Amino acid sequence: MDAIQAVLTRRSIRxxxxxxxxxxxxxxxxxxxxxxxxxxxxxxxxxxxxxxxGLREAFTEFHPHAGMLREAPIGILVCGDTELELGxxxxxxxxxxxxxxxxxxxxxxGLGAVWCGITPRAERVAQTKALFGLPDNVIPLGIIAVGHPxxxxxxxxxxxxERVHQDRW
Amino acid sequence: MDAIQAVLTRRSIRxxxxxxxxxxxxxxxxxxxxxxxxxxxxxxxxxxxxxxxGLREAFTEFHPHAGMLREAPIGILVCGDTELELGxxxxxxxxxxxxxxxxxxxxxxGLGAVWCGITPRAERVAQTKALFGLPDNVIPLGIIAVGHPxxxxxxxxxxxxERVHQDRW
Numbered sequence: 202m203d204a205i206q207a208v209l210t211r212r213s214i215r216x217x218x219x220x221x222x223x224x225x226x227x228x229x230x231x232x233x234x235x236x237x238x239x240x241x242x243x244x245x246x247x248x249x250x251x252x253x254x255g256l257r258e259a260f261t262e263f264h265p266h267a268g269m270l271r272e273a274p275i276g277i278l279v280c281g282d283t284e285l286e287l288g289x290x291x292x293x294x295x296x297x298x299x300x301x302x303x304x305x306x307x308x309x310x311g312l313g314a315v316w317c318g319i320t321p322r323a324e325r326v327a328q329t330k331a332l333f334g335l336p337d338n339v340i341p342l343g344i345i346a347v348g349h350p351x352x353x354x355x356x357x358x359x360x361x362x363e364r365v366h367q368d369r370w
Numbered sequence: 371m372d373a374i375q376a377v378l379t380r381r382s383i384r385x386x387x388x389x390x391x392x393x394x395x396x397x398x399x400x401x402x403x404x405x406x407x408x409x410x411x412x413x414x415x416x417x418x419x420x421x422x423x424g425l426r427e428a429f430t431e432f433h434p435h436a437g438m439l440r441e442a443p444i445g446i447l448v449c450g451d452t453e454l455e456l457g458x459x460x461x462x463x464x465x466x467x468x469x470x471x472x473x474x475x476x477x478x479x480g481l482g483a484v485w486c487g488i489t490p491r492a493e494r495v496a497q498t499k500a501l502f503g504l505p506d507n508v509i510p511l512g513i514i515a516v517g518h519p520x521x522x523x524x525x526x527x528x529x530x531x532e533r534v535h536q537d538r539w
Contacts (some may be wrong), residue, residue: 204376204478208402208471233377237530239469240487244528249535256537289490294511297466298517301406302377305474309373318409321458334539342463359404359413368425370503 207309210356214313215269217348222275226310230277230347233306234364239295239323245285246296249278249333251344256332260344263328267317273346277303278329284338303345313350318343376478379525383482384388384438386517391444396480399437399446399516402475408464414454418447418467418502425501429513432497436486446472447498453507462489465511472514482519487512 231248239245251257257270270276273345279300281292300316307314319325329341400417401432408414426439439445449471469485476483488494488510498510502511 202373204371204373205398205402205475206375208475208478209405211405211407213407229374231534232529233374234380235381235530235533236526238380238382238473238485244530247533247535249537249539251537253537289489291487294460294469294487294489297463298470300463301467301470302474304407305471306374306377309377316407318460318463320463321460323399333537336539339539357405360401361404361413364404364413364416365400366416368418368420368422368502370420370505370508 202309204353207305211305211308212357213315213356214350214352214354215315215346216351217269217274217313218351219273220349222312222347226293226312227275229310230306232280233348234299234303237295237302238297239298240287240291243287243295245282245283245292246299247280247282247339249280251276251278260329261343264317264325267344267346269315269346270344273348275347276347277347279342279345280335280339281342282339283367292340293342299344300343307347314345314347319350371478376474380474380477381523381526382478382484383519383521383523384484384515385520386438386441386443387520388480389518391481393518395481396444398479399472401474403448403468403472406464406471408467408469409456409460412456412464414451414461415468416449416451416508418449420445420447428501429498433494436513436515438484438515439513444515444516446514446516447502448511448514449504450511451508461509462511469512469514476516481503481516483514483516485512485514488502
């Protein structure tokens with residue numbers, strides 16, 4: 202798929218067929234994520250690939266907007282490592298760029314995905330860390346549900362000219 | 371350009387020819403940015419397109435890593451609006467996704483760009499707000515220098531298999 206088309210037509214996909222995501226597709230997604238820029242090129246990220254149905258179900262029990270994880274064959278937990286980042290929370294920007302790369306790549310190869318936020322909600326962060334056994338220095342940014350789309354959406358039409366300013370506010 | 375190729379081969383470009391960025395190219399970049407996902411689809415972003423040489427120069431006087439803005443024909447200041455965001459600083463993730471979209475789009479149409487961080491550095495935030503006259507509720511995430519590339523870089527080769535975990539840490 203063309204890159205501009207992929208960026209402009211990517212949408213949050215929350216319904217999936219039962220078809221599995223292949224290891225090759227998964228590696229494409231993870232390579233895309235890790236190709237992101239990061240502050241001082243620190244690459245302070247980790248990815249937990251969640252396939253176990255029990256783990257996906259347990260996540261939905263404390264996250265109010267993650268019900269689609271029950272049907273998605275894979276969840277990818279995107280985490281930042283405060284011992285690897287440049288400092289002061291730059292990891293949030295770094296891991297957000299990695300997440301966006303992953304979402305674009307999923308759409309480009311015919312998959313559907315949605316980003317479910319964890320940070321900055323302290324309770325969700327604590328419950329996620331407990332569920333997946335994350336060390337103290339590893340903080341979950343969000344989890345991305347990935348599968349083969351069972352819904353179609355047109356482009357988002359989000360452009361707002363009034364959000365563009367010239368030289369000064 | 372193919373979407374996966376664009377994501378995998380995008381690099382930070384800090385040297386530019388004197389060729390200007392056209393209005394059409396600029397609109398492609400801004401449309402890409404605003405196509406990003408955001409928490410609860412709040413789209414809490416603003417973009418200040420900086421062309422004035424005096425403003426670009428003034429920015430480099432307080433930002434230690436933005437010297438390339440002197441040569442770049444355009445800087446795009448990406449800002450979050452705390453009155454529009456879902457809350458609690460989600461705008462940082464939203465605006466980081468928008469920034470990454472813009473960087474991918476720039477690369478895909480043959481331009482070169484680099485993301486210079488402002489948030490979370492409090493002094494840089496304050497100086498940027500003063501220079502561009504940003505209201506209290508509008509916070510600069512970073513500035514993206516954009517131009518026609520005068521340097522070539524191969525893919526970043528950032529994939530690290532050890533950063534991928536299966537089901538649990």
